[in-house]
Amino acid sequence: xxxxxxxxxxxxxxxxxxxxxxxxxxxxxxxxxxxxxxxxxxxxxxxxxxxxxxxxxxxxxxxxxxxxxxxxxxxxxxxxxxxxxxxxxxxxxxxxxxxxxxxxxxxxxxxxxxxxxxxxxxxxxxxxxxxxxxxxxxxxxxxxxxxxxxxxxxxxxxxxxxxxxxxxxxxxxxxxxxxxxxxxxxxxxxxxxxxxxxxxxxxxxxxxxxxxxxxxxxxxxxxxxxxxxxxxxxxxxxxxxxxxxxxxxxxxxxxxxxxxxxxxxxxxxxxxxxxxxxxxxxxxxxxxxxxxxxxxxxxxxxxxxxxxxxxxxxxxxxxxxxxxxxxxxxxxxxxxxxxxxxxxxxxxxxxxxxxxxxxxxxxxxxxxxxxxxxxxxxxxxxxxxxxxxxx
Amino acid sequence: xxxxxxxxxxxxxxxxxxxxxxxxxxxxxxxxxxxxxxxxxxxxxxxxxxxxxxxxxxxxxxxxxxxxxxxxxxxxxxxxxxxxxxxxxxxxxxxxxxxxxxxxxxxxxxxxxxxxxxxxxxxxxxxxxxxxxxxxxxxxxxxxxxxxxxxxxxxxxxxxxxxxxxxxxxxxxxxxxxxxxxxxxxxxxxxxxxxxxxxxxxxxxxxxxxxxxxxxxxxxxxxxxxxxxxxxxxx
Numbered sequence: 305x306x307x308x309x310x311x312x313x314x315x316x317x318x319x320x321x322x323x324x325x326x327x328x329x330x331x332x333x334x335x336x337x338x339x340x341x342x343x344x345x346x347x348x349x350x351x352x353x354x355x356x357x358x359x360x361x362x363x364x365x366x367x368x369x370x371x372x373x374x375x376x377x378x379x380x381x382x383x384x385x386x387x388x389x390x391x392x393x394x395x396x397x398x399x400x401x402x403x404x405x406x407x408x409x410x411x412x413x414x415x416x417x418x419x420x421x422x423x424x425x426x427x428x429x430x431x432x433x434x435x436x437x438x439x440x441x442x443x444x445x446x447x448x449x450x451x452x453x454x455x456x457x458x459x460x461x462x463x464x465x466x467x468x469x470x471x472x473x474x475x476x477x478x479x480x481x482x483x484x485x486x487x488x489x490x491x492x493x494x495x496x497x498x499x500x501x502x503x504x505x506x507x508x509x510x511x512x513x514x515x516x517x518x519x520x521x522x523x524x525x526x527x528x529x530x531x532x533x534x535x536x537x538x539x540x541x542x543x544x545x546x547x548x549x550x551x552x553x554x555x556x557x558x559x560x561x562x563x564x565x566x567x568x569x570x571x572x573x574x575x576x577x578x579x580x581x582x583x584x585x586x587x588x589x590x591x592x593x594x595x596x597x598x599x600x601x602x603x604x605x606x607x608x609x610x611x612x613x614x615x616x617x618x619x620x621x622x623x624x625x626x627x628x629x630x631x632x633x634x635x636x637x638x639x640x641x642x643x644x645x646x647x648x649x650x651x652x653x654x655x656x657x658x659x660x661x662x663x664x665x666x667x668x669x670x671x672x673x674x675x676x677x678x679x680x681x682x683x684x685x686x687x688x689x690x691x692x693x694x695x
Numbered sequence: 696x697x698x699x700x701x702x703x704x705x706x707x708x709x710x711x712x713x714x715x716x717x718x719x720x721x722x723x724x725x726x727x728x729x730x731x732x733x734x735x736x737x738x739x740x741x742x743x744x745x746x747x748x749x750x751x752x753x754x755x756x757x758x759x760x761x762x763x764x765x766x767x768x769x770x771x772x773x774x775x776x777x778x779x780x781x782x783x784x785x786x787x788x789x790x791x792x793x794x795x796x797x798x799x800x801x802x803x804x805x806x807x808x809x810x811x812x813x814x815x816x817x818x819x820x821x822x823x824x825x826x827x828x829x830x831x832x833x834x835x836x837x838x839x840x841x842x843x844x845x846x847x848x849x850x851x852x853x854x855x856x857x858x859x860x861x862x863x864x865x866x867x868x869x870x871x872x873x874x875x876x877x878x879x880x881x882x883x884x885x886x887x888x889x890x891x892x893x894x895x896x897x898x899x900x901x902x903x904x905x906x907x908x909x910x911x912x913x914x915x916x917x918x919x920x921x922x923x924x925x926x927x928x929x930x
Contacts, residue, residue: 307810314797591807687749690754
């Protein structure tokens with residue numbers, strides 16, 4: 305085996321430019337696959353971090369009637385905050401949020417919104433709720449930049465909102481935009497208006513009630529509480545994971561095309577080698593190799609393209625990937641419009657698993673395309689091969 | 696003669712498929728070649744000499760009959776056993792040298808020893824000895840494309856002889872060489888035959904080679920036409 309590797313390496317280097325062209329093309333695949341996969345990993349990490357910081361903490365309890373994908377559940381999705389959570393709430397380790405449906409009337413237009421009540425003194429989530437702790441003639445509110453842009457609202461603006469209380473009676477008031485925050489998490493921004501918790505409880509006639517309870521301590525043993533369903537961190541990030549998996553599948557098509565181009569060149573080289581190097585194949589057999597061993601030799605030779613590509617890729621790829629990780633990629637579009645958690649500039653994250661995994665995939669694929677044409681050697685007549693006669 | 700026979704064929708016949716029928720390249724060949732012989736299969740193109748040489752070299756198998764080389768029946772050997780026989784006991788010299796172009800002279804000659812798992816120091820000594828036999832110790836670092844035809848064939852001889860095989864088969868070894876180089880090569884082989892008692896079996900129709908043979912086996916249409924022992928060949 306060591307002899308075959310040495311021999312294959314020698315043959316490969318001896319083939320000169322042809323080898324290096326294949327290696328360079330394959331190394332592009334290496335670097336681009338790692339960079340592209342790194343973006344997905346980085347996105348996954350950044351999205352989860354942002355969701356943790358802005359919305360879900362270490363997990364949540366949902367009122368059992370609450371379904372974020374069904375606005376009609378909001379009428380029923382509220383209940384008194386269980387006493388069991390009193391300590392956590394008072395220590396700031398848990399944040400209750402009351403959610404109700406409403407309508408906003410910016411500049412005479414109207415738009416459906418969710419009005420969310422949150423304690424201004426909370427610090428668990430990054431929402432700038434301290435801005436709600438202000439004395440104005442109207443109810444203070446904070447909104448996200450996407451919401452502000454879409455409704456042409458700015459800090460200091462007054463705007464009318466309307467809602468229904470627990471009895472179904474409509475009521476309306478003016479809110480004062482106390483702050484506009486920027487976030488990558490669209491579910492706390494798009495069509496969301498955050499006001500003080502106690503004010504919303506008063507407005508809706510739901511004193512001491514909440515829809516969700518977000519906690520910061522993920523290590524504590526937790527279970528469902530009557531009327532409230534525990535949503536673990538994993539369950540809450542499942543959607544983003546599923547979406548990134550979907551993206552990953554789409555990206556795999558891109559990798560496959562990239563890899564196919566590189567592998568096609570190697571396949572072509574192998575086919576050519578087998579036709580051009582018949583005498584050499586015959587000589588190996590005459591010197592004591594079995595045909596199967598020659599197949600092995602040619603397969604190793606082809607597969608070694610991947611090893612050389614990894615080395616060549618490392619030479620220019622490592623500096624490039626480091627630079628890319630530092631500077632990221634700016635999409636140039638407003639990601640808040642996508643409705644998914646995504647920052648404007650995405651920074652790739654490379655893991656050892658990613659690099660080793662990519663190397664193994666490329667090595668395996670190269671070995672397969674090298675072995676495929678090499679099988680022909682096993683059927684060759686060595687006496688014909690020695691004479692260089694095409695078979 | 697029975698004790699030192701290393702090649703024995705019994706009613707050896709070889710047929711090749713040709714179109715819808717078959718072409719018989721060798722017909723009932725009965726032959727014995729002893730240790731240390733310097734023999735040649737002589738005949739025109741198509742007489743079957745290369746086919747017989749390939750069977751003796753375990754690169755091919757008989758269609759009928761038997762070929763026993765170094766006490767092993769070629770037709771019954773597995774691919775692995777045939778490869779082992781070639782690796783350990785048979786050296787090959789080809790008309791077009793068949794050197795590995797990307798390897799140096801040293802590496803080409805070393806190759807058979809790598810397959811036999813000799814240690815580094817043993818290999819070095821044996822390679823340099825072999826290159827000394829053919830007078831190429833000053834070319835160890837050169838590659839085949841940098842050598843003349845005569846030098847390439849001398850490298851091929853060194854490669855065939857380096858493991859001191861019992862048998863060397865040479866297929867038209869001088870066909871691509873001029874007269875001076877041919878004689879130089881042949882004298883080298885005669886010297887090795889005499890010094891190492893290696894059996895040489897040639898396939899040739901080159902008069903220069905024929906002049907050096909101690910035994911001439913004439914083939915015609917796949918059959919042995921004549922078998923002559925020469926008392927005073929060139930040396």
